[in-house]
Amino acid sequence: MTVEAKGEFTPVDPGFEARVRASFARQAVMGSFGAQLAQVEPGAVAIAWPFRADLTQQHGFLHAGILATMLDSACGYAAYSLMPADAAVLAVEFKINLLAPAQGERFVARARVIRAGRTLTVCEADAFAIQDQGEKRIAHMVGTIMGVRDNPTLAG
Amino acid sequence: MTVEAKGEFTPVDPGFEARVRASFARQAVMGSFGAQLAQVEPGAVAIAWPFRADLTQQHGFLHAGILATMLDSACGYAAYSLMPADAAVLAVEFKINLLAPAQGERFVARARVIRAGRTLTVCEADAFAIQDQGEKRIAHMVGTIMGVRDNPTLAG
């Protein structure tokens, strides 16, 4: 049930980590939600963030869309870590299954690449609530990410 | 391409609109993002919200997770509008296809029920950027929502 990539991917850009971190820093929504990059490996990224009462749904749990935000960014950056330095990354589609209520003080989204293609990359990701007794998986995502190399209006 | 339900559903709870509006008001994330319920019909709900620079991804567009937040709430309330008064609503899963960059000053998410079952309801929804020359569809969602009637920890 681990989602760590096990060294199966070799990045084409040795500067992948700095590139991922710079792009993450440009995602204003990550700062707004207090999210941090917790791990950047070739083909695997983790994002951690705290509970926020202003981001909840009607039962007081984190809204599923907030989980989707973190899982989608984690998937996008896992894909981006394997792309060439001049690529931009766009989410094509994703699917999320909600497995348990998003209850907890802190959360982590872990994504890994399951197929790295020339144009399209497929990732899977899990969100966990961090609890005293360990982590509880609360959501699962599968997503498709496109690498774009010829669009001057997009950068990183 | 319209997503209006055309009177095909009859709500079992005549007070469905007040019930939807009360639950929406309890979703703290909706207020945080400046979202408003723009339409509540039996089996169809629209949510409108403004662009917010603090909710953007690395290219300055709204993050896909924000679209997912609005589309998921629209789907959930479209399903909830057809449920009995004592039901709570939980998202089971959803899938989103991103069709165009989320650029614009204002946005709307429109959801409608495509199957209302005893336990599970299936909805589809579209997000549009509102522009001078009309609306542009930017995302499409299909989601499954569960009605829960026997869980004392959930209300509305």
Add this chain to the structure above:
Amino acid sequence: MTVEAKGEFTPVDPGFEARVRASFARQAVMGSFGAQLAQVEPGAVAIAWPFRADLTQQHGFLHAGILATMLDSACGYAAYSLMPADAAVLAVEFKINLLAPAQGERFVARARVIRAGRTLTVCEADAFAIQDQGEKRIAHMVGTIMGVRDNPTLAG
């Protein structure tokens, strides 16, 4: 609830219909299941097929994978109808919601394009059981299709 494309797409290849029909004829599985192309319009395709007891699941209904087969081909050809004459078409991903048991003598899958992009096309499709009193929707699909133009091992 109609899934007809309403003249919103103009095919770049005026020979699109012959091209779709020729590719469909090469899908051996379509002939094996008795399926026929019932409609070919720019951006919209319908496939009809009969019930077959040898394609059922444990309750005697058509297996969901048979619905997926027809819906996926319908989506693929709806996308293919809008592509240039030298393109090949590959399914990237699809999601299907099962709405009712696949009971009936005859079935039809209707697909339409909801976004035609340079590389990726998004389609939605519905499967219906044809009954005395009309059609009953039994499944809904959303799928992503890639057009490939530079792969010599693929044709049509």
Add this chain to the structure above:
Amino acid sequence: MTVEAKGEFTPVDPGFEARVRASFARQAVMGSFGAQLAQVEPGAVAIAWPFRADLTQQHGFLHAGILATMLDSACGYAAYSLMPADAAVLAVEFKINLLAPAQGERFVARARVIRAGRTLTVCEADAFAIQDQGEKRIAHMVGTIMGVRDNPTLAG
């Protein structure tokens, strides 16, 4: 990348394997396609089947819908293995990502439960082409399965 369940589930019905095998035997489509149950563990099922030229798409690969058929049955039976003896199982929805062409002489679909709930079970599954040099992953599925206990028209 393994999809084996690691003893994390305890079946409520000690006769789960015979029950799964009996239901599989009633899926006419499995026999029609030459499929066999290759593994039945609590929360994990594998189905193996041969290439068949009459089930191909236009490029001569197995049609994606055939992969969906096998992955969906594998998911359904992985879920079913954990259900009580009087339950029936229905597919609610599934999503499949196609990762590589379905080329090969033999294939296997491996599914495992990632969440077993009272009403809904979530599974993931992978399809592999079996090659001289090992297995190649060709498709990934995530699906939701409902257990039904009060429907007299369904059995197993």
